Amino acid sequence: MENGDRKIKVSDLTQYGICPRLVYFHAREHSEPGSGNERSMVERILLKELAFNLYMIYGSEAEYEGTEQKEVVERIIDDIADDVKHVYKRELSTLAADVFDAVKLDLASNILKDSEWLNKIRAENELLVLQKVHGYDREHTMVSEKLSLSGSVDKLIVTDDEVIPCMIKTGKCPEYSVWRSDRMQLAAYSMLIEAEFETTVRRGFVEYIRTAEFRACPIRRKDRAFALQTLKHVKRIKRGAFPDKGANAPCDNCIFLDQCETRKTLLSMLFRK
Numbered sequence: 001m002e003n004g005d006r007k008i009k010v011s012d013l014t015q016y017g018i019c020p021r022l023v024y025f026h027a028r029e030h031s032e033p034g035s036g037n038e039r040s041m042v043e044r045i046l047l048k049e050l051a052f053n054l055y056m057i058y059g060s061e062a063e064y065e066g067t068e069q070k071e072v073v074e075r076i077i078d079d080i081a082d083d084v085k086h087v088y089k090r091e092l093s094t095l096a097a098d099v100f101d102a103v104k105l106d107l108a109s110n111i112l113k114d115s116e117w118l119n120k121i122r123a124e125n126e127l128l129v130l131q132k133v134h135g136y137d138r139e140h141t142m143v144s145e146k147l148s149l150s151g152s153v154d155k156l157i158v159t160d161d162e163v164i165p166c167m168i169k170t171g172k173c174p175e176y177s178v179w180r181s182d183r184m185q186l187a188a189y190s191m192l193i194e195a196e197f198e199t200t201v202r203r204g205f206v207e208y209i210r211t212a213e214f215r216a217c218p219i220r221r222k223d224r225a226f227a228l229q230t231l232k233h234v235k236r237i238k239r240g241a242f243p244d245k246g247a248n249a250p251c252d253n254c255i256f257l258d259q260c261e262t263r264k265t266l267l268s269m270l271f272r273k
């Protein structure tokens with residue numbers, strides 16, 4: 001393993017897709033990936049926990065019989081919020097209680113804007129059946145020395161003849177299928193699973209929890225190749241190469257904006273010399 005290859009995670013590949021320079025700065029600044037806007041961090045955490053607790057909704061209609069959708073959603077989010085404070089103790093240690101409560105209320109009201117949200121989770125769907133029958137291993141961590149890659153997949157479902165990676169996404173859901181970056185991430189997890197379980201991963205799932213969309217995704221050859229190509233770019237950056245910015249880099253909300261501008265100016269001065 002070459003110097004700089006050791007710490008590459010699947011999340012680095014995802015970050016590269018957002019903006020390659022984020023990989024560069026995170027490798028040097030040791031910033032927490034969740035840092036930045038506190039409210040959106042809390043919202044992401046709550047949504048993610050919601051996805052880890054779908055069993056509270058799917059298959060438990062009898063428990064909530066006759067209860068209004070509003071009350072069901074609020075009760076579930078309240079329940080999850082209590083656990084979140086313990087599970088994410090470090091991340092939430094400096095957060096004011098009123099911010100947490102405000103985000104919780106906003107999330108419930110945003111979810112309730114989609115009158116079908118609850119029904120979409122209650123409807124028959126293959127992923128939730130698989131989770132109900134086989135369970136899943138939460139944040140299953142894998143390491144491959146051969147690939148110089150590691151990662152924790154949100155949910156790993158193991159059936160008699162399949163090992164299936166599932167990712168929870170708190171952002172926007174595409175109209176069809178899954179985003180290209182999500183395909184790449186699933187392919188990267190699949191290669192880690194194959195190394196650990198000596199199997200071939202045929203498909204994965206993406207849970208777009210904000211809109212309760214659960215999408216199956218075949219693991220294609222081109223997605224595997226894309227993940228390996230991205231891994232090579234990330235290795236170069238970790239060894240010190242300063243990359244170009246991403247085509248749709250979210251600079252306005254970026255915590256590295258100042259360092260990025262300074263670095264760009266220094267490079268252009270050197271180039272002129």
Ligand code: SF4
Nearest residue numbers: 019021245251254260
């Ligand atoms: S400021 Fe823009 S180009 Fe620089 S790291 Fe952030 S997102 Fe990327």
